Amino acid sequence: MNRQYRLTYFMILFITALLPGFYSCNGEEGDDEYNGVELTGTGSLTLQFNHLFGGKPLKYAPDSFFSAAGDTIKITKLAYYVSNITLENEAGVKTNLNTYHLITESVSSSKTITLSNIPAGKYKSISFMLGIDSIRNHSGVQDGDLDPAYGMFWTWNTGYIFFRLIGRFGKADKPISYDVGGDKHSNVFNFSLTGNKVKSNQVQMQLNMDLAEFFTGPNMINLQQDAHEVHSGTDTQILPRLHQNMKDMLTLTNIQ
Amino acid sequence: MRKFYLPFILFISVACWLSACQKDSEVKDEVPPTPVDTTKPFKATPYPLALPPGWPSMFIPADNPLTVEGVELGRKLFYDPILSQTNTMSCGTCHNIAFGFTDNGKQFSEGLKGEKGTRNSMPLFNLGWSEKYITTNHKFFWDGGAADLESQVLGPITNPIEMNETLANVVQKLQQHSVYPGLFKKAFGTDSVTTKRLIQAIAQFERTIISFGSRYDMYMVTKNRNLLTDQEWRGFELFNNDVADGGADCFHCHNLSSPFTSDFQFHHNGHQSADEGLKRITGNPEDIGKFRTPSLRNLLFTAPYMHDGRLKNLEEVVAFYNSGAIRVFPADELIRKNPAGLNLTPQKKADLVAFLKTLTDSTLLTKTHLMAP
Numbered sequence: 001m002n003r004q005y006r007l008t009y010f011m012i013l014f015i016t017a018l019l020p021g022f023y024s025c026n027g028e029e030g031d032d033e034y035n036g037v038e039l040t041g042t043g044s045l046t047l048q049f050n051h052l053f054g055g056k057p058l059k060y061a062p063d064s065f066f067s068a069a070g071d072t073i074k075i076t077k078l079a080y081y082v083s084n085i086t087l088e089n090e091a092g093v094k095t096n097l098n099t100y101h102l103i104t105e106s107v108s109s110s111k112t113i114t115l116s117n118i119p120a121g122k123y124k125s126i127s128f129m130l131g132i133d134s135i136r137n138h139s140g141v142q143d144g145d146l147d148p149a150y151g152m153f154w155t156w157n158t159g160y161i162f163f164r165l166i167g168r169f170g171k172a173d174k175p176i177s178y179d180v181g182g183d184k185h186s187n188v189f190n191f192s193l194t195g196n197k198v199k200s201n202q203v204q205m206q207l208n209m210d211l212a213e214f215f216t217g218p219n220m221i222n223l224q225q226d227a228h229e230v231h232s233g234t235d236t237q238i239l240p241r242l243h244q245n246m247k248d249m250l251t252l253t254n255i256q
Numbered sequence: 257m258r259k260f261y262l263p264f265i266l267f268i269s270v271a272c273w274l275s276a277c278q279k280d281s282e283v284k285d286e287v288p289p290t291p292v293d294t295t296k297p298f299k300a301t302p303y304p305l306a307l308p309p310g311w312p313s314m315f316i317p318a319d320n321p322l323t324v325e326g327v328e329l330g331r332k333l334f335y336d337p338i339l340s341q342t343n344t345m346s347c348g349t350c351h352n353i354a355f356g357f358t359d360n361g362k363q364f365s366e367g368l369k370g371e372k373g374t375r376n377s378m379p380l381f382n383l384g385w386s387e388k389y390i391t392t393n394h395k396f397f398w399d400g401g402a403a404d405l406e407s408q409v410l411g412p413i414t415n416p417i418e419m420n421e422t423l424a425n426v427v428q429k430l431q432q433h434s435v436y437p438g439l440f441k442k443a444f445g446t447d448s449v450t451t452k453r454l455i456q457a458i459a460q461f462e463r464t465i466i467s468f469g470s471r472y473d474m475y476m477v478t479k480n481r482n483l484l485t486d487q488e489w490r491g492f493e494l495f496n497n498d499v500a501d502g503g504a505d506c507f508h509c510h511n512l513s514s515p516f517t518s519d520f521q522f523h524h525n526g527h528q529s530a531d532e533g534l535k536r537i538t539g540n541p542e543d544i545g546k547f548r549t550p551s552l553r554n555l556l557f558t559a560p561y562m563h564d565g566r567l568k569n570l571e572e573v574v575a576f577y578n579s580g581a582i583r584v585f586p587a588d589e590l591i592r593k594n595p596a597g598l599n600l601t602p603q604k605k606a607d608l609v610a611f612l613k614t615l616t617d618s619t620l621l622t623k624t625h626l627m628a629p
Binding site for chain 1 (some may be wrong): 317319320393397401402403404406407408410411414415422423424427450451452455536537538539
């Protein structure tokens with residue numbers, strides 16, 4: 001074999017070997033790619049929750065925000081449970097990851113939920129509950145994020161507080177204190193993943209929770225006349241309205 | 257030469273290809289592998305629970321079996337004022353064994369800050385059967401607000417008008433205590449104090465408070481009628497018969513065919529108060545003024561009576577049920593169906609009271625394994 005022959009041979013081999021590599025790495029536009037989220041290998045899924053008020057990043061008091069009804073609102077505490085994160089694959093099979101997470105504005109690490117050992121697969125939707133399912137809500141006291149020591153628990157009427165928003169409003173800085181709970185008041189959010197071509201073994205999703213929706217939603221809350229607090233899952237005055245408003249609070253903004 | 261180039265070139269190209277595909281994930285944090293638990297499963301000594309003869313099994317949750325070490329820890333905690341903010345009040349303060357585990361004859365208990373509640377302290381016994389036979393989540397408290405015995409414990413500890421303490425503080429106080437971490441280790445395998453273990457231990461102890469041994473219990477076991485006097489038997493007949501048959505119609509709710517003298521349902525028995533009862537828990541307007549049918553065991557020790565302790569003695573209770581005035585809406589249908597009341601003569605009233613007293617189990621008050629350690 002002469003030298004020139006060897007070089008040509010080398011080049012051909014090299015290019016041929018690289019071709020499939022280029023092809024597959026640019027393959028995000030390729031037709032054979034799954035038009036949704038594909039987790040390769042046993043991967044991880046990260047949900048990052050960002051808290052906003054009217055599109056602006058939420059900051060605790062003394063910062064203030066304006067509700068649609070014109071109230072000046074300061075927030076001093078935001079905490080809520082996310083549970084039953086469920087992935088639905090291409091074939092419509094749903095996998096409930098069966099985890100429970102307490103998210104608190106003041107604890108930044110709590111705002112990122114990382115789930116590992118997610119089975120590989122092509123997923124077309126994700127859903128989760130803002131709150132706790134009725135089975136877990138009534139199966140005695142739990143550990144971890146469900147430890148009642150976090151104060152997200154009603155002892156006089158056993159059950160978890162799903163969502164807590166505490167703050168002040170108006171010139172006189174009157175208190176607002178909303179505890180949302182009771183089996184009827186969890187909300188399930190379902191987000192389609194089709195149209196987002198992502199293929200990775202570490203998928204990251206960004207979710208925005210906009211608290212302005214809590215006061216706007218379909219039911220405008222006017223703090224000059226509406227209840228400033230709720231502490232019972234059986235309230236019929238304001239709780240059903242807030243519960244409905246909460247359905248508009250979360251949006252999935254980005255998948256990587 | 258050819259033999260050398262081929263694998264080499266392939267290796268290089270595959271490596272480039274892989275690294276190109278991975279560049280996206282490189283910047284992200286590695287998720288640490290979950291540590292493998294290599295410790296042997298922990299086992300404490302099973303508690304030898306002695307059930308009274310002929311009684312059904314009680315409810316014990318699968319994740320909180322009774323163990324000797326758990327019950328002992330629970331007993332210590334039950335009587336330890338460390339659970340309260342000022343370390344001055346224990347569960348035993350309001351649940352005194354000498355009063356059938358109620359609060360010393362008081363109508364309302366006083367909390368740490370001297371404030372009074374609005375409900376009469378409840379007797380504690382045979383709780384594992386309430387949990388078994390109440391089919392809804394409304395198992396404990398007069399209004400059924402606690403769904404299980406474990407989570408019930410959280411109520412008095414954190415209630416500002418009771419022990420007024422935070423769970424985080426209690427857990428911290430116990431963790432830093434000289435003795436408790438060792439006891440938690442014996443009961444649960446490690447010395448870590450958690451909310452869950454705290455309430456599990458107390459619930460374990462509470463499940464061992466079994467009341468059995470009244471004269472009526474003895475009759476149920478032996479069927480020896482001589483255990484009750486003639487007057488007591490007359491009271492029994494009144495208790496167990498409809499008004500139409502000359503009775504006082506108590507048995508529909510306080511069911512005597514089981515040792516628990518309760519149908520484990522919620523009723524409005526005609527006792528009026530501002531307390532919404534079960535409605536506060538369910539939000540259902542039909543549940544207004546409904547309370548769980550209480551056991552009638554140990555009444556001799558547990559006065560005063562009803563959720564608000566408004567009736568001072570058993571004579572007042574019988575006079576109350578005798579009246580027609582209570583038999584109006586929203587009282588239960590079983591009460592309203594006798595609008596004229598019971599028309600009991602003084603003799604019959606005395607007979608009924610005499611029967612109620614046969615449900616007294618004095619042996620409960622002297623059980624040393626239920627007293628402060």
